[in-house]
Amino acid sequence: MKEHIVVTGASGLVGRALLRNYLGQGRPVIALSRKPPMLPGLDPASHPLLSWHWGDVSLPRLGLAPETYAEVCAKAQIVFHLAARTDFKDGTAASYLPVNLEGVKHVLALAQEAKAPLHQVSTAFVCGDWAGEFREGDLDLGQHFRNGYEESKFLGESFLHGAMAAASVPITIHRPGIVVERNPSAASGKTFGPFLFLDAVARMRDSAEAKGVAELPVLRVQGNRQAHLPLVFDDAVAEALVRLAAQPESGGQVFQLVAPQPVGNDLLEDAFNEAFGQPAAHLAGEEAFAHQPANSLEALLARKTTPYAAYLDLSVRFTRRNLDTLAGAETLPTPKLAELTQAFRAFLAARSQRSRA
Template identity: 35%
Template sequence: MKILVTGAAGLVGAEVCARLIKNNHQVYGLVHHVRTLTANSGRPVTGVDLIPGDVTQPRLGLDDATWRKLADEVDLIVHSAAITDFGRPRELYQAVNTTGTAHVLELAGFKNARLIHVSTAYVCGEQDGRILETSLDAGQRFGNHYEESKFQAELLVRKAATEATVIRPSVVVGAARTGVVREFKNIYVVLKLLSEGRVTSIPGHFDACVDLVPVDHVAALIADVVEKPAPGQTLHAVGSTVSMRHLSDVLAEYPSFRVPRYVAPATFSAASLGDLERAYWERMLSLYESYFRRRQHFDDTLAAGFRSHKRLSNGPDQLRKIVDYAVRAGYLGSPLPGVAEALAGVGVR
């Protein structure tokens, strides 16, 4: 097949491209600022025809000839491009994640190319409880502009392309076996701020939970759906549930790490924090605030119909694996001093 992958240089996009090339497809990769493809392992991904473009622009910012060629030739589009970091202006999420999806739908609609749309499990917003793959608009409130923009994109997909498959990853983390991750973003930033004690108390609940999914599992499911179409279906690409209690317990296993204290959200007041801690809270950790309160479990009945989908039973083990790798890579923690260094530190020579 001839397949266009948007966001091809991204964490998920590059892993998807590598699998599609391996499966002998002809792959076009829409790239934006970053114009090289690096797999999660750090190795280059070769064999992809790279096409610079911008999903915020009509016809993806492509010249007429390139747009026409893609519209004529492409059998399938994997739409993975998005703004994924938190704390950016609402207009940017709307332009890239929502309007960008409308532009991709226009290309897909030209000759009825298949579409696999990469969304997020968190389009469910702040609803608690069991979240079904079949559920989309439940009048939910969103935790941030990212979630809202991805929800609106899914609405557009369901309206314009009833046969599209929507894949909803949860929080994408390092590889399942090794914990290796190409870059430390989102949850890794949270782990860093908490384990270094930059923020010591957070408003949340011990039984709140997030779902972590290894990047290789997400890419494998997408590559699987390329081969085994699932028209009209939505699949939760989820991994394992990690509660805030698990988070504290796992951080406590590392001698140099600090462990956050949870306070009832109703009594938390950022104003009572010291200047530095308040700055870390307000500028960084508060972007993730609602995730410390949510009690969500993602049902994956439809995803389970795919061989590549692997539900991981042990959340703490998966968390340990990604923390171990972040420590090995030097992102988290600092090595404990040797005896000589420790004695020198307290004035003993």
């Protein structure tokens, strides 16, 4: 029976949240990724509603055995395509294309064979360096990209816009903002976003402590306190995806999965320092660094967080009219200071528990 939710990239940050949501509702899920999804308290090998198959989206038919591919297609009711190369290591798109463009083509082929609607998880940062309002109907505005990830996601989404008219299944594009795990693990320090900065500062504090340095000075991070980030919690993104996928009218539309208000960098800084329980780092502008150059610790922190520095001076604003209309204005609320502080504290606790283990 075609009742399964198929999720590529199920082992990733957003994929795990989507799995938790659907499995929590008692819906059967087929997870496709190269590593099995690791969910606390849930064994993918024995969960009655979850089946996991090794799949590589860069390969035709995802590299699945013909009988597995046929079974996935026969069971799929909805296909969510989340798998992507998400690091920011390369400046141009070329090395990302096997996954972030060819992968999109392969998963569209799967959805078409399955006769199941395709929900493509793109990113709000297809906007590149666009400053100002970026609407659901916007895509190519002549923007430049900060890295190969952004550009490759833009190319993947562009391909689908081109394919929509001829495709035999409805295609929906979702563009999440920056996704923050509500219940992070120690491994979350490797993911894009605030945990990476928390991890870098926590490492420096650990190393100072190990050397017997009583107190680390408050570190400056180059960025704009007046700017903001389109942060959203992972569970809220999953809920939005589930709500939208339940509505056939979502086919053919673009949804920007952002909160009604972005999170101010000043609020983010407060949550950061509250999580440490004392001032640990603050944002300072270019002029401040020109006046007083970075000390060695600040320079080290900047090196460790280089690819992300470009996101600390954003002025782009994303509209979410389609999301409000179809999923409701209460979907994807703006993360609050207390919620962010709690998530940051949970991350710091998880990483110190890991280092004690």
